[in-house]
Each structure stands twice: as structure tokens, then as C-alpha cells.
Amino acid sequence: MAVLAGTGIRKRFGGVEALRGVDISIEEGEVVGLMGDNGAGKSTLMKVLCGAVRPDGGTFTMNGGPVQLRSPRDATAHGIAVVYQDLALVDQRDVATNVFLGREPRRGLVVDRGRMRREARSVLDELSIRIASVRLPVGGLSGGQRQCIAIARAVHQGGRVVLLDEPTAALGPEQQANVLKLITRLKERGTAVIVVSHNVDHVLAVCDRVVVMRAGQVQGVRDARSTNAATIVGLILGDIAADTVVHTEVAS
Amino acid sequence: MTTTIDIATTRDAAPSPLRKLFGAHEFGVLSATLLIFLFCTVFVPNFLTSDNLISVAQQIAFIGIIGTGMTLLVIAGEIDLSVGSQYGFLSVMTAYTLTEMVLPVWLATVLVVGFGALIGLVQGLITTVAKVPSFVVTLAGLAILRGAALLVTDGVPMSGPPNPGFHDLVSGNAIGSLAAQTIWMAAVMLLFGWVLSRTKFGYDVYATGGNMKAATNAGIRAVRVKVLCFALTGALCGLAGVILVGWLGSANPLTGNGFELSVIAAVVVGGASLAGGVGSIVGTLLGALVAGLIGNALVLLGVEGNWQQVATGVLILTAVLINRFIASRQSALR
Ligand SMILES: Nc1ncnc2c1ncn2[C@@H]1O[C@H](COP(=O)(O)OP(=O)(O)O)[C@@H](O)[C@H]1O
Ligand SMILES: [Mg+2]
Numbered sequence: 001m002a003v004l005a006g007t008g009i010r011k012r013f014g015g016v017e018a019l020r021g022v023d024i025s026i027e028e029g030e031v032v033g034l035m036g037d038n039g040a041g042k043s044t045l046m047k048v049l050c051g052a053v054r055p056d057g058g059t060f061t062m063n064g065g066p067v068q069l070r071s072p073r074d075a076t077a078h079g080i081a082v083v084y085q086d087l088a089l090v091d092q093r094d095v096a097t098n099v100f101l102g103r104e105p106r107r108g109l110v111v112d113r114g115r116m117r118r119e120a121r122s123v124l125d126e127l128s129i130r131i132a133s134v135r136l137p138v139g140g141l142s143g144g145q146r147q148c149i150a151i152a153r154a155v156h157q158g159g160r161v162v163l164l165d166e167p168t169a170a171l172g173p174e175q176q177a178n179v180l181k182l183i184t185r186l187k188e189r190g191t192a193v194i195v196v197s198h199n200v201d202h203v204l205a206v207c208d209r210v211v212v213m214r215a216g217q218v219q220g221v222r223d224a225r226s227t228n229a230a231t232i233v234g235l236i237l238g239d240i241a242a243d244t245v246v247h248t249e250v251a252s
Numbered sequence: 253m254t255t256t257i258d259i260a261t262t263r264d265a266a267p268s269p270l271r272k273l274f275g276a277h278e279f280g281v282l283s284a285t286l287l288i289f290l291f292c293t294v295f296v297p298n299f300l301t302s303d304n305l306i307s308v309a310q311q312i313a314f315i316g317i318i319g320t321g322m323t324l325l326v327i328a329g330e331i332d333l334s335v336g337s338q339y340g341f342l343s344v345m346t347a348y349t350l351t352e353m354v355l356p357v358w359l360a361t362v363l364v365v366g367f368g369a370l371i372g373l374v375q376g377l378i379t380t381v382a383k384v385p386s387f388v389v390t391l392a393g394l395a396i397l398r399g400a401a402l403l404v405t406d407g408v409p410m411s412g413p414p415n416p417g418f419h420d421l422v423s424g425n426a427i428g429s430l431a432a433q434t435i436w437m438a439a440v441m442l443l444f445g446w447v448l449s450r451t452k453f454g455y456d457v458y459a460t461g462g463n464m465k466a467a468t469n470a471g472i473r474a475v476r477v478k479v480l481c482f483a484l485t486g487a488l489c490g491l492a493g494v495i496l497v498g499w500l501g502s503a504n505p506l507t508g509n510g511f512e513l514s515v516i517a518a519v520v521v522g523g524a525s526l527a528g529g530v531g532s533i534v535g536t537l538l539g540a541l542v543a544g545l546i547g548n549a550l551v552l553l554g555v556e557g558n559w560q561q562v563a564t565g566v567l568i569l570t571a572v573l574i575n576r577f578i579a580s581r582q583s584a585l586r
Contacts, residue, residue: 052469073471088469090462092529096264101459102470110450117264134264153470 001064003028003192004049004080004161009058011044018044019055020216026161026192031183033203033224034196035236036213042196045213046165049194050082051075081154082163089146091139095131096120098138099153123156124148127182143170151182162186164195168202180206200229212236219243277523278535280574284521285538285545292549299552306429312544313433314339316537317492318511319518320444321372321485323536326519327448328481329461329528330379330386332372334393335489336511340504341401342368342493347410347503357418357498365490371397372486376479386482394512401505409504412497422498433495440488445533457481462529517564518543521571543567 005025011018018041026032034042047053049060051069060067062078069075075082089098096113097104099120104111120134129148131141138146147170154162164183168176183206186193197203203210204224212219212235220235220243234240266272273279292299318335325332332338342364349360375393379386426432448454459467460474467474497503522539524531546567547560 050469072469076471082469084469088463088466090459090466090529092462093458097455097459101466102456102472104452104455106452109452111452111455121264132263135266 002026002061003063005061006049007059007061009045009048010056011041011048011053012056017216019048019058022058022213022216022218024049024194024211024218026194028160028192029187029190030209031187031193031195031207033207033210034194034213035198035200035203035210035232036219037236039215040213041216042213043165046082046163046194046196049075049161050080050163052082076157079160080163081157081161082165083147083150083154083167084165089138089150092137094135094137095124095141095149096134098149099123099134099156101153103157119156120152123152127152127155127185128178144172144175147171148175148178151179155182155186160190161192161194164193166196166198168197168199176202200232203232204229214238214242217242277530277575277578278532278538280578281522281535281538281542281571284571284574285542288542288545288549292545292552296549296552299549302429304548304552306431306434308541308544308548309434310431311547312540313431313437314492314496314511315514315518315540315543316437317440317488317495318485319515319522319536319540320440320533321481321488322515322519323522323524323531323533324444324448324457325386325478325481325485326516326524326526327461327528327531328457328478329464330376330478330481331516331526332375332390332393332482332485333387333512333516334371334375334390334397335485335515336508336513337394337397337401338368338371338486338489339492339496339508339511340506341371341397342490343496343503343507344401344405344410344493344505346494346497347412348404350413350415350497351411354413357415357421361491361494364494365487368486368488368490368493369483370486371489372482372484373479375486376482379482380475380478398505398509401507405503405505407505409502411502412500414501415498418498419501422495433499436491436495440491441533441537444484448533453477453480458529460528513561513564514543517568517571520568520575523575525575539571 002025007023009019009022022045024045034045036042044053048055049069051072051074054070060069067078090101096117100116105115106112117134124131127148129152131145138149147167151164151167168179171179180202183193183195195207207224210222210224210227210232212232214236219238220240222231231240267275298304318339322332322335345367346360346364349355349363350357375389378384378389422432422436424432426435448457456467456472456477459470459472460477464474496507518539519531519536520526521542522531522535524535543564546563550560550563
């Protein structure tokens, strides 16, 4: 059963129909790659799934039961964690605080800073993220390090579904490899991951399933093991006609 | 296992106290405080007497109390230009509830502080819900509340009740010859210094002002955080009003005219950024102290009172420039 599924999701921004009836679902421990040209609606779909954007239409279920995703709080409460394409860190605050943002461990009324630093460090180590000290303000770190901290937060706070919007876009090769390794590790932990990426090789390497969007609709869904880069690129460019069997394929 | 923990603790160990001091946002204002103090000690006659220092501590009490609320508000990314008018209006309200309505002091205090919180709540809601910049909302508040204070009193000071117990509580000699106002300021600053730097609410205030979108996405109720900071600032204006009326035994409707300038000066001089996300209560205390010391020195040197305004303005500019310099040096260090 799908840990998270959305059906018939629609979203319009003024004259732009960003999502025109999108169906998406993901299983426990599954990695879904979300691909598509710029403006296809990938980021909007991710924002809808994490409660940051209210859709105009569509229904959601988690483990078969209907859920409302009206706000990021709702989504977080349901175990959906997100890493935004436009990073969402508080530059003035240190690494540890950003890893725990909004969920600081407490001892009574007081934030347990010692525990926060220790746990932040162990999360960073687990993900092979190299940062000199968790006391550094994140504003002074490199783009790659900042992306990694954002992912570390999603991992640390995330429950069952982690959404990554172009997590490797701003990274050097080594850190890209770290992120891909990290996605695999999440999968092993039984976490469901939806990852937006423009890199077909990355997607085919770590994903179980590839969902290709085009102009606000799902153009095609492919099993990553039985497809190839040419097919995916064809779907992205619209050279390969849209599937009519999307629903059955997702359901099976 | 132990080795990893050891490595982790050394990597993330606190920097040495000296490094921490030089890197702190408050380093500029701390140096300024010390420099001014030294200068005054050497060049200003009668400066270094306990009576004079105690009176400086007494004079900055109101800036310190209201500045505490303003610090939280500025860190949360907002500003309140109406604090001077709130302070004046709530002073008048204190005198009114005590002399006209003849309420007991505790009840008058609860009403005034509560009404201050309500003023803050309304301004906070207009700012966050109607999305009008707080600069504009509280500029309107500045005019409305000053007008209200003048209307209620017909423009003449309203006398408070002759109540020696009340007077002692808010302005008597508390510890040794330290004035009670100073103790009230210390209590307020200690409490909210702790709230800001240690509690979840304090963390939320920094996150909200640092990056409201990130805070909201992380599940922090940023709007509520901001509104609470407005309400707190209003409540502290009420507290300051009650203390003032108890001290002077009367309320002048012009109380706090232009006071927002001194309060914002203390907060900014103390290292807070008007862009939000940066600042501290210790900084604000030092900022108030710098302003208090300069004012005191000018008086002792017999300089005309209007120069104090000029000095405050120069102080704000200098502080902002120094803070900018420190910020760029910090990023260069990394
Ligand atoms: N907040 C917004 N306001 C107006 N239009 C938007 C907004 N967000 C996205 N869009 C539009 O919706 C479409 C899909 O955008 P997006 O989801 O960001 O695409 P992708 O991430 O696939 O590149 C684009 O045409 C974009 O301009
Ligand atoms: Mg996008």
C-alpha cells in the first residue's frame, strides 16, 4: 500500500495551470525520481505534497487513509519532510540550530543545546557531511554544505516520506555522490523518497521508479530497472507520447 | 565509540572565551561602553561617584525595560515606533485608574500592563494579518496614542495618588542605594534574556526574524511569534508607565515623546540588526548604558541639552557602521 498517494492534483497560479490533474504515489522504502523540463510543475507538486502550497483540487491518502495537507505543520505531523530547491535555512543561526529548526530538544522549558550539538554532529557524520563545527552560522558556509545541512534536517526530522527538490543541483561531484549515497541509505531505512532531478544518470542510479512530468501533467511513469536514458529524455521532451496507462501502472 | 565522541566534542567545542568575545555581535558596543567609561572617568568631573553612577543606572531603567521588548521585536524582524506614545498613554492610564477610578495599585498595574499588551496585539495583528509593514502601522500608533493621551488629560499632567508604599516599590532604595527602577530593569532583562537565549520561544524569535519562510516551513508559527513580541513590547511599556507614575507621583501626557528614538538606538547600538535575526538583551543593556553615559557626561560637562539628541543620532550611525564592519570581518574570518 502506498505510504503517500495524491490523486487528481490541480493548481493554478493566475493564468498558469501549474498542475493539471496529477496522480502520484510512493511506497515505503521506494525512491521515486521526478523529472521534467523547467516549468513542468515539479516544484509545485513537491510544495503541494509538503503542505506549502494549497492545491485547487485533489485528494491525498497515507497508508490508505485520507489525509489533509493544509500546511507544512500538517505535512510534518504526518511524517513528510522536505528539502526546498530554494534553500530554507536561517543564515544567522548555527549548524546545530538549523538541523533542529522548529524541533529543538528541550529539558523542561530550556533548549538542550548540548544534546542538539551532539545529535547534529552524529547526523552529519552519518551522512559524511564535513563541517568544521556545528557552532558555525550557516550563512558563512558553501552552497554544498548548506544543501547538506538542509538534507540532514529532513533526514533527522523526517518520518516516512522525504521530498528532495533538486538536491544535487548546487553541489560539486563529491557532494553529489554523498547525497546519492544518502538517498540509498534512506531507502534502506524504509523511508520513501521523492527526488526532483535533471540528471538522468543520477535518477536511474538511485531510483526505483521515474515519473516524468510535462506541462503540469504526468507524461509517463517507468520502472528504473527496465528503462533507459533515451526513453526518459524522450518523455521529458514530449517526443514519446504521454502514457494512457499511467493509472494501471501505478496501481499494479 | 568513546573516540568518536571525543573527536566530536573537540571539533564542536566552544571557542575560547577571548575568541568568543572578539567574534560577538556585542563586541563593538562593549568596547564603546568601556572606552566611554574610561574617558568619563578621566575627563568628566564628579563622574566616578557612586551617586552619579546610581543615577545613570536609574535613568536607563526605562530604556532598558522597553528596549527589552523592542529587542525581541527587532530580532523577530519587526519594529515598534509607537513605544514612546504607548509609554505616555499608559502612564496617563495608570494615573487615571489610580486617582479617578481609585483602584488598588495591583489592579491598576494588571489593567495597564494588560492594555499595553492589547495595543501590541492589535498592532501585531494588523502588521502580520493585513501585511502592512510594522513601520507604518506603529507610526500610525505613535500618532493615535499620543493624541489619545493628550485628549484624555486635556494636555495637562494628571496627578497620581499619594501612596508611599507604591512609591517605594517602584522607585525606593532597593539594594543599598540602588533605585528600585534599576532592579525592575534588571529583573525584566534577566528574565527575557533567558527566554530569548535559552527557550524554544527565543529560538523561534531568532528563526522568524532570520528567515520567516524557513521558520514557517519548519513548522514554527511565525505570525504568532511576531504578534507575541508586539504584545510583550506593549506590556513592558505598561510596566514602565506604572513605574514612572509611582516614581513621579504624576503622569504627563507628553511622557515618552521621542522616546522611541532612544529605545531603538539602544537596541541597534547593542548589535541588533533591523533586518532581523540578530541581537541580544545584553547588547541592548550595553546600548542603553552607552546612551546613558554619554547623556550623563554631557550634563556633567554643562553641555546644552539639545546636543544630547545630536549625540544619540551620531551614536546610532557609528554603531551601525561598526556593526557592519564587524559583520564583514566575521565573514572574512570564515
Ligand atoms: N508562486 C507562483 N506564482 C506564479 N506562478 C508560479 C508559482 N510557482 C510556480 N509557478 C508557475 O507554475 C509553473 C510550474 O512551475 P514549477 O513547479 O516551479 O516547475 P518546475 O519545478 O518543474 O520547473 C511555471 O510556469 C511557473 O512559472
Ligand atoms: Mg523546480
